[in-house]
Amino acid sequence: MPRIELVDVVKQYDAGEQPALRGVSLTIEDGETLSVVGPSGCGKSTLLKIIAGLEYPESGRVLYDGQDFTEITPQDRGVGFVFQDYALYPTRRGRGNLSYFFETHGRDEAERDARVRATAELMGMDFELLLGQMPDTLSGGQKQRVAIARCIVRDPHVFLMDEPIVNLDAKLRERTRVEIKKLLRQFAITTVYVTHDQQEAIFMGDRIAVMRAGQIEQVGTFDDLYYSPANLFVATFIGAPPICVLPATVAGGEVRLDEARWPLPPDLAAELPEGPLRLGVRPEGWELGAPDGAPLEVRNVEHIPTERASFVHGRLAGVSATVIAPLEYQARERTLVRPVWEQALFFAAEDERTLRAPGAPELF
């Protein structure tokens, strides 16, 4: 399976508009699944189309195993594409959907039947049943399995998936994503998986690329993105409930907010520049009821038994903050909070780059 490289890829649909991709460089290793995540309009689907050859870049190169594929047609790249709307042939049964490629490419029947049979076996139990059914009699999850099998049967070298399970409801999505991931592991096909859902990106990807406005902000594992984000955008995008970001000033060994000041541990104070910056605190990064804390005006508390936790939502120095608390936490109008300094993040006030991040803890 190929290793895919993008070198400085620029894609502009309309002259005068912002480019959809603004100089993207990226490597997807052989057999790796890379998730691409970002808000709508960030360029993630365009990135996928460039890799597939469905769009050509204005400048930059696409390499498959070091070979320049920039101008190669999709048919010759050996890519399999799975779309969010499944795009099954509606007048063909499951089997017909799988065999279509062989019929239109003049392959012989023996090869076709052997490939369809082998693929059905790989797809696991009960897949045989789907082969005999028309698409409109299948559930969303079943349709997506057929779509994936149709992709696998052609023996692709690269798998490209664009929000493949976004149309399934929550419970079905949970099951289907496990099936997809198991298949990807089994085949070890180089895969790019595009989603707007960070949880899905974390689940599917060996690594995750976070995009914004046509650029890649960071590529890394969950631990990289969560504990060592490259900048404020990545820190805000990854993690739910989101990180609380407080405008603050460091001076005299303290962090100062509008209505509070917290003394910093000496080693941390030495590490941070004096002056304005932004302090980022994740929901689990607060000490609740700290005697030397700042006042959190509690707006509401959500008790979530399935998470075995409560979420305390409030305002701190004029900024929304969410604090994770034990399930049985009793709401008060006001409580004192302080960041757990080992877990705190600091960002530059002017350009939002990370000044200090905790790095992945030795949890475990």
Next chain:
Amino acid sequence: MSIRVSNLTKRFDTRLAVDDVSFALGEGEFLAVVGPSGCGKTTTLRLVAGLEQATSGEVYFGDRPVTRVRPRDRNVAMVFQDYAVFPHLTVFENIAYGLRSRGAPRSVIQERVPAAAKMFRIDHLLRRKPRQLSGGERQRVALARAMVRDADVYLFDEPLSNLDAQLRHQAREDIQALHREKRRPSIYVTHDQTEAMALGDRIAVMRNGRIEQIGTGAELYERPANQFVAFFIGTPSINLFDVTLRAEGDALLAEGPALTVHLPPELRERAAGHVGRAVRLGVRPEDLHVPRQAPFPVGPENTIHGVVNVIEPSATGCAVYLSTVDARPQDFTATFKLRLPASYLGREIPLAINLRKAHLFDAETERAL
């Protein structure tokens, strides 16, 4: 005022969309209705709003039967999934629409619209048209429109499902703020069970047009009435293992292809009538532990083996997706407060089951024992 729905049924041609549904909502109570696509939750909401005609049954607002009352005379405010903002009207006029159409005086409109817009942080957008707004802003216009009304009942039809994760948390708070302000009975339809937990005083779980169970989040999670509710509430879902119960001396064994375990006293009592019969053992992912970390003694009598397929990292540890080790491998899930290293992928590991927290379901009726 309260809402009462009694034996409500809605038939579309041959399909029974809502099947004999009854529930009551107290003054100021917030009921979340969850269920998979097609379970009848949205139709139930539309019956309460009057947007659908009931085939049979009654809806009461207080003591007043409203089943045959037109929607606009029910005094209901509704927030839709697609926001239903008018594209040709400004944000101001969109928010004011419900007031104007009910003939509210100008002074009231001039006072309330900016106040509601401010509450949902769209007061700087009042002159814009919807197409100039983001999804999150449009959604807040819909909330502000509900906010300016003095409706007797507030209804929400998946209002957050088009927002991404970051915006959804904030929007949830906005809905809570609206409800705190109004204190009117509210029904909130969603397919997201976490959202239901966060918002609902109580939650109704629907399937095939029927309410399977109605209760607080904790009740549904800890004492599900049946296998469907157990499965629907909780992410990742509860693991369900087919077992047969067999008595051996004082012990009661649950034996299946994937595991053989000894039931603890709590479960023995409930299972007493089912000895020799097929039941399903339900184990929540959080009740599976790495043996050395289990907060209880571990032995063969409470252990299951699984092959690790996926390790999903999280800020609190990880979720591990496994397959059972038997002729027909079955997927199951465990969540740990530790991080399993990637070297465990593809390996078989033992897991300790906290059986005191396990559930048992009749294999035929799927009812909880």
